[in-house]
Amino acid sequence: MDFRRPVVTxxxxxxxxxxxxxxxxxxxxxxxxxxCTDFADSCIVAERGGAVVGWVSGYRPPVAPDTFFVWxxxxxxxxxxxxxxxxxxxxxxxxxxxxxxxxxxxxxxxDNRVSWALFEGLARxxxxxxxxxxxxxxxxxxxxxxxxxWQAQIGPLPLSARP
Numbered sequence: 826m827d828f829r830r831p832v833v834t835x836x837x838x839x840x841x842x843x844x845x846x847x848x849x850x851x852x853x854x855x856x857x858x859x860x861c862t863d864f865a866d867s868c869i870v871a872e873r874g875g876a877v878v879g880w881v882s883g884y885r886p887p888v889a890p891d892t893f894f895v896w897x898x899x900x901x902x903x904x905x906x907x908x909x910x911x912x913x914x915x916x917x918x919x920x921x922x923x924x925x926x927x928x929x930x931x932x933x934x935x936d937n938r939v940s941w942a943l944f945e946g947l948a949r950x951x952x953x954x955x956x957x958x959x960x961x962x963x964x965x966x967x968x969x970x971x972x973x974x975w976q977a978q979i980g981p982l983p984l985s986a987r988p
Contacts, residue, residue: 826878826909828916831861831870838877839870839899846899848937860896866922867893869913871904878904881913885926892980893923895931898943910943911950928980932960934972944977953979 831839836858843849843857852860860868860882871879878901883894898910918926929947933940948955960976963969 826904826907826912827872828913829870829872830865831868831880832865833858833861835861835870835877839880842877842880842899842901843897845901848934849897849899852897866920867917869917871900871909871913873904876901879909879913881910881917883917885923889928891925892928892930893918893926895929898940911947914947927982928978929982930976930978932974932976934974936972941977944979948979951979951982953982955979 836854839857839861840851840854844851864882864884867884868880868882870877880897880899882896884896886892886894895914898913900909914929917923918929929944931940931944933944945955956976956978958976958978959973961967961971961974963971963973967973
C-alpha cells in the first residue's frame with residue numbers, strides 16, 4: 826500500500842471511490858479536483874496496484890489553525906479490515922504541513938457507526954480526550970433535508986501523537 830499526495834488526475838478515481846462508499850456525500854468532480862490540487866497537502870490517497878483504494882480529505886480551518894478537520898474518509902470495500910483509514914490519518918498528520926496541530930475534528934451523522942468507531946478508536950489509540958457536540962442541526966441548518974452532523978473532537982493531542 827502506497828500513501829501519497831493526490832494529483833489532479835486522481836480526481837475521477839476519487840469521485841468513484843466516494844460514490845462506492847455510502848453514506849458519504851458525493852462531492853462535485855470540481856470539488857474533488859480542487860482537493861487534489863489546492864488542498865493536496867491536507868489530503869491523502871492510498872494506492873495499491875495502481876488503483877486508488879483509500880482517500881482522506883481535510884484542511885486546517887483558518888479560524889482554528891491548530892485544528893485539522895477531516896472532511897471525508899473513503900476506503901474501497903476491497904481494502905477494508907486493514908485499519909487503512911487510521912493509517913492514512915496518521916500519515917497525513919505526520920506531514921510537515923500539519924505541524925502545530927493539537928486537535929482533530931470531523932462531523933458525523935448519528936447513524937454512521939463506522940465513522941464513530943474510527944474516531945473514537947483514534948482518540949483511544951492517541952490517549953486523547955474525545956468530545957461530541959451538535960455542529961450542523963437537521964432543522965436549523967439543513968431545513969430538515971439532512972441528518973444532524975455531530976462534531977467529533979479529539980484533543981488536545983498528547984505530544985507523542987502530534988505531528
